Amino acid sequence: MYYNGFYHLFYQYNPKGSVWGNIVWAHSVSKDLINWEALEPAIYPTDPFDINGCWSGSATILPGNKPIIFYTGIDTEENQVQNYAIPANLSDPYLRKWIKPADNPIVTADATMNKTAFRDPTTAWKIDSHWRMAVGSKRKHRGMAYLYRSRDFKTWIKAKHPLHSVAETGMWECVDFFPVALSGESGLDTSAFGSNVKHVLKASMDITRFEYYTLGTYFPVRDKYLVDKGMVDNWGGLRFDYGNFYASKSFFDPAKSRRILWGWANESDTSTDDVAKGWAGVQAIPRKVWLDPNGKQLMQWPVEELDTLRDKRIQLKNRELKLGDIIEVEEITAAQDLCGLKGSKVQGGVGPFGLLTLASKGLEEYTPVFFRVFKGEYKHVVLLCSDARSSSVRNKGLYKPSFAGFVNVDLSVTKKLSLRSLIDNSIVESFGAGGKTCITSRVYPQLAVYGNAHLFAFNNGTEPISFDLSAWSMRKPLKMNN
Template sequence: APEAQALKPGYHITAAMGWMNDPNGMFQNKAGIYHVFYQWNPEAPIWGAPYWGHVISKDMVHWERMPPALVPDTDYDYDGVFSGSANLLEDGTPILFYTGVSNFSELKYYKQVQATAVPVNASDPRLKLWKKSPSNPIISQPPPDGTLAQFRDPVSAWKQDGLWYTVIGSLESCFGTAALYSSPDFQTWQPAGQWASQASVGQANAGQCVAPALAQPGVGQCDQVGAVCRMWECPDTFQLGNDTWVFKWSDQSKTRDPFAMDWYILGTSATFLGNRSQGNISSRGEDTSRFQSTLQNTPQSVDYGSIYASKTFATSDGRRVLLGWVFETSAGCVEQCSAGTNFTDSLGWQGAQTLPREVTLDMDSRALIMNPVQELTLLRSTLLYNKSAVTLPSNGSQELNLTQSSSMGRQTEIMAAFAVAANGSQGGQQPFSIGIQLSTGQGTFTQITVNGTAAAIANGSLNIAQAGVYVDRSKSGGHTNTTTQGGPIPLPASGLSVPAATLRIFVDHSLLEVYALDGRGRVTSRIYPAGMEDSWNVSVFGAFGAAPATVDASVWEMGSAFDPKQAKACC
């Protein structure tokens, strides 16, 4: 249908058809080719026993589709090849590490075990075909206080002191946890305590469950489908910088304030590895974790918008890159919509991945900064608008007079850098507000704002003391969910001294990715305005106290992720 095509993202990774959710097992192989897998139901645009879909790329922006890498077809994964990771052994051999799910129709709970797969032909740079290990499942015991019904999403393993370590999302005594496992050879795995838990990162468990009455070995009442306690899904952990570790997890509860589903916390780890008695650590409220969240008191949001199950990998040139599942969320349902409640169910496809984001550590703000990988500029085609030092009236807005009528107008990058005009000179705390309004025709618009307070605005430079980033969808129109998404931007305690405050927005049909203040604040939103297929306009606005401001703005058309002219990723 034309509407389905008008709304389908064009330069983000999507599935050809059917349902897409979590990113899985990203890595870059010896030939330099990037591999991305994802949870995929090719049979319908709703969640169902997932396959691992597979795309490859030479540059992380142009992608080629491969046949599905893993299909739910064995006795331990016929209910789904659930999420997991990729691992590169020392000789460069990739191993996919995933959760096999079975048993649902028989026992009404999912039995979750961990399994591996390797390339059929490791010298094929496209790694087209994969085979499951004959010794699968390789982990079929949940952690001591855990359950096989909530035990999934193994993290890319790391090696330390001669042992491999991985972390697996779990529910232990009604606490979401990341269970640690170790192995000498990637075959035999032992529980090794907890890496982190809701208790250790200072989040209460949402549960009303009491100690599990074990109906069957390893299955507690908390863990039946529909129970209140929530495991932690899709944990991720990695070292960034000399001593700093990041721990990231996905929290299904929709009660946190500010709202976010993917969280991270910074800490340290190494002192604990190898020194604990194995597999005997209670999760009942005690902080026994090996990941120590010493560098941050409270968890931070990966993104305030519609993303979940994000995951990172290391490129061969040492960058840490994140992808996350961007789900559909239309009017009439809150956040992830269940099947049948989302108007996009009718489109024949659902779900996308975020742009690949480079993750860096900012110790001044004790926060992660995320920006699209630099390769993304390869997708820029026509420069539609480019002006410097456009004056914004104080508390006013400036039309860029950009009206797009070509279909490419729906694939756009907007970059704006706001500065206080040179004659602005004020001390004290000044409220400021900068933003972009995307008008999509028929009186509908989406407003993206960064606001807060700036101290000592003077001579074109501002010191931002407090800021937040918000996507206001109340007037976006069509099938859009009208909730405003956003939250505070972590800043250094002494403020952020910048000559220009930046806002970078990626418009990809129904998908908006917003990066504020050079990637310090992020919001990914879905908008489904009715008029979007016709034309849209960009206006910028800014108000720095009463000081006049200027803006440098550029807008590009963007190419497509699956451009037939670039179809071959390699070889």
């Protein structure tokens, strides 16, 4: 959340080790989304209503500029219940201390619901004197977003019907429900509603460990969400990210009138590796989110503040790559089945072409991020791939998948494709076609590390391509100055 000049990031954390368990709500603050300071945990298990765990939730800013946290607690009966916490001292700019009032829990599952699959309350929204929030759940194999209403933010009543549900999708975790403007890139407060607004419903699917979202219309009188006609509403639907990206959460940033999305990139190595590293899991770069002008999907782009870390720049202008060409850019220190079958080496017509990131000098290791273009019935079909299969000479204990997502562009109109990749020691986060399709890969090179990591542009298609390229080394973010 953004509150009184500071961004507050709360996240699931085990202070006693880099393995699952003993989870608290860790708390970090920043003035710019880039330079952060870690504070003491905001919430940790202390009471009967959360003694067995403090799980995910959301923050809401109430009228009078008062923040409140909703979160899922595991109680003494191992049931999942919804609790709230409030700042102990609103005059503290960091909001270091949080209080869990005695009237918790505020929402419990009724007799018709699965009490052990009922978690992750959303940010609340208010329309016509009633607050609403949604909580993820499942009924047998049907994914559910239960809806609750309140006038006073204390007494919450379950609506007769869920906000939305989809058969055969399993448990919905970390549900997010928010409005987007029909035009422009400005974000909207979570309570925004009207004729110029479309709504987004996202669920993190526990079975697939991927996230899926739909666009649709919210009807507050009936408190129902109807998905746009023609939109896929299941595991084959749209995703924020087609790679290692889960449990995301968005919030409205009033300081810059934008909606920001944040996702978790979990590890792809073993828990033993995590213990050796001393840490596990990273937050992806925060992304600005808005509605594509075509109205059929969301766009995402790294927050503008990230550019303040740019350092040395390398540029290649109007260069041509023919079949098999590879050009080294700079030493860097700092539809899945199709990609899996063909990879970056199998020759095509237009493509594969793109970048070999985190590459060793002799290409024993590399993580390619690339496009393939196919002829469709009516127009060209574009695929963005991020393939981790060659990312490390180590094989044992590593998950090295090939990720892919289709890119909704008309090449007969655009005549070109864009790609932005953010490359760190163990993560490659890529944005295709200005943010239409995003893929995050976790990789663990053994050779292509620090000064031995290289970046190449390549083309393995029979058709030559021309390209412009800019690459920056990046400075490290700093601990926030008090």
